[in-house]
Amino acid sequence: MAYDTHNIFAKILSGEIPNNTIYEDDFVLAFYDISPARKVHALVIPKQAYIDYTDFIKNAPPEQIVGFHKGVLKTVEVLGIHHEGYRIISNTGIHGQQEVPHLHYHILGGEKVGKIVA
């Protein structure tokens, strides 16, 4: 499957659609989810075009994979939830019920987030 250049997160990256930015560096953009599922609900996306976790880990150069994950932790620290804990989720494909086909990690926290699958 080819990367859909018109997906909503591609439009956020290009500045076509606004976002509520939490943290940004050369590798990631982190912003608040428009429809928060928990007290704190952030999304972290790579600046480069990858469809999902599989695409990213298979095809991204190591510096992007490291940079992305460091950006995820940086986001958690900026959110101030690193001491109490948090959950990272990345929905992938049809069974993962991924809606937006640009890799993203959900960061959920600010309260006990509940069982792993509702």
Ligand code: AMP
């Ligand atoms: P997923 O189902 O894992 O693909 O998650 C997509 C997430 O993107 C959902 O939690 C949506 O609420 C969120 N979302 C969709 N559009 C926007 C937007 N414009 N700004 C912020 N979050 C969004």
